Amino acid sequence: MARVQLRHIAQARSGDKGNTVNIALFAPTTEIYDVFLKEVTAERVKEHFTGMVEGEVTRYLVPNLKAMNFVCRGALGGGGSRTLRVDNLGKCYGSNLMRMEIELGRHG
Amino acid sequence: MKKIRIxxxxxxxxxxxxxxxxxAKRGGVQYICFDCLAELTLAILQKDRNKDPSKGYAKDISTxxxxxxxxxxxxxxxILTNAGGMNPLGAQQETLRIAAELGIEGLKVAVVTGDDVIDKLQDWDRQGIPLNHMEDGRSIESIRDHIVFANAYVGMGPIVKALQQEADIVITGRTTDSALFLAPLVYEFGWQPDDWGRLAQGILMGHLMECSGQAAGGNFSGDWQSVEDxxxxxxxxxxxQEDGEFVLTKxxxxxxxVSVDTVKEQLLYExxxxxxxxxxDVVLDVSEVQLQDAGANQVRVTxxxxxxxPDTLKVVMGYSDGWLGQxxxxxxxxxxxxxxxAADRIIRKQIERIGLQYEEIRTDYLGYxxxxxxLATEPADDLNEVYLRIAVRTRSKTQAEKLGRLFPPLMLSGPPALGGFLGMMKPRExxxxxxxxxxxEIVEDGLQVTVAEV
Known part of the structure; x- marks a missing residue:
């Protein structure tokens, strides 16, 4: 069983629309994508961003690209032109998601 | 098969x-499309226009x-561009001025107007057209008196019309970024307005292109260190191609x-x-999109x-919501x-003491x-340096200004070894x-294409 931080296996890019941020997360292989499906849930992402995302997190799947898209509401303190945050456009949400650790081996 | 390079x-x-x-020099393209308008750009341009009615377009259109x-x-x-911003006619004038300066003749410069709908809001209201927030349904009442700009996201229609009038340059205000890229395809290939499959490919192409370097190795979260030059x-x-299939390259x-890995990050961006x-122009579904390696710096997209x-268009408004002091x-x-x-504690005590009125306050430690x-983890070592940044949101500009003045005394009367004071930062609305x-239709009825020739 191996505990791995997403930064070592995934790609992620984030961007903003109003007060919403989306983070697209990409797995390198189908096997790892299957693990993401179980490990990187909307609930877990919401919990990961405690203190940063105030609203709901929705997960959309794009298996074709081994990708999942997390839409995080209330994630920018009012939006890019209104927020006091330094990362006012949410560009760093992707790298911040890559801090998350998942169990890679357990799912066989 | 006919091919167009954009x-x-x-x-x-x-x-x-x-x-x-x-x-332009070596790309073998027939069109270059410029997206200049992020959500908040119109706010900046509106301020320019308020100061000088001949301004309000993206100034880099001159270059x-x-x-x-x-x-x-x-x-x-x-050239297709939405650099018109809040003043597309002003951008047209600037373009004509530069053409004259360069001694260029026989140039048709089209401009699309009508996306600026701020003057229509009252009428719409009277007609009972709801302007509730599209995400949470809030009524517009609370912000009505603070609206700074209101623009509709317009599709490809007027841009295609401008091309049909043989425009060399098309300048628009708030069009969707991707429509700028779709319009040449519809014009060149004669795609029908309900050919949803092809339009979807065209919009996807625009979506991949509209953030410039982001589909060509910029802001790449993968092996970014191996991206050259x-x-x-x-x-x-x-x-x-005429059937909508395209190859992304540079x-x-x-x-x-340009690789499958760099392009896929842009595919889901925003x-x-x-x-x-x-x-x-079309509702796009990217869930079955295929990205295929077609050679060095070539990705085939199908x-x-x-x-x-949709029967509706999105209108985005900006409203003033206080001031940032930092x-x-x-x-x-x-x-x-x-x-x-320690410096943060000092400033916060002094904020209380001078009675600076704020609605929100925030401290960040840059470098940490x-x-x-x-989510930042505790640093393992004693950091070489850290920057303090305090920001407040206030109702008035005067209150926001007060914060900066508390910083300089830290040099002589705060913790030791302060450097890199960034100076008095102007409050920002x-x-x-x-x-x-x-x-x-209530937006599209007001759209106009005007062509000027030099």
């Missing part, structure tokens, strides 16, 4: 012009035209990287539901699906983090947690964004 010229107001020049108009004449290149990045170029000899990305365009200064090792925390907030959906 280049991406710009991804935002302030982007580099160098890649567009390379594309764009000076550098590229010679290629328009020489190679028959066409970002100083000379080539912005994406699409070679599109001009030879430029830096950056998209919410991947099966339903609504644009004025499989976009489309369905009927101060930034740095502290050096040893104990840099302890020093910035400013980009990752509560904060703008909230309001999005709503309105029946498309």
């Amino acid at each position: 280049g991406a010229g710009q991804g935002f107001y302030g982007d580099s012009i160098m890649p567009a020049i390379e594309t 764009t035209m000076r550098e590229l108009l010679p290629y328009v004449k020489e190679k028959g290149l066409k 970002l100083h000379n990045i080539g912005f994406p170029v699409a070679e599109v 001009t030879e000899g430029t830096g950056g990287l 998209i919410h539901d991947p099966s339903s990305y609504t644009t004025p 499989g976009a699906r489309g369905s009927q365009r 101060g930034i200064c740095g502290y050096s090792w040893p104990d840099a983090l302890a020093k910035v925390k 947690n400013s980009l990752h907030g509560p 904060l703008l909230g964004m309001w999005s709503c959906l309105v029946p498309r």
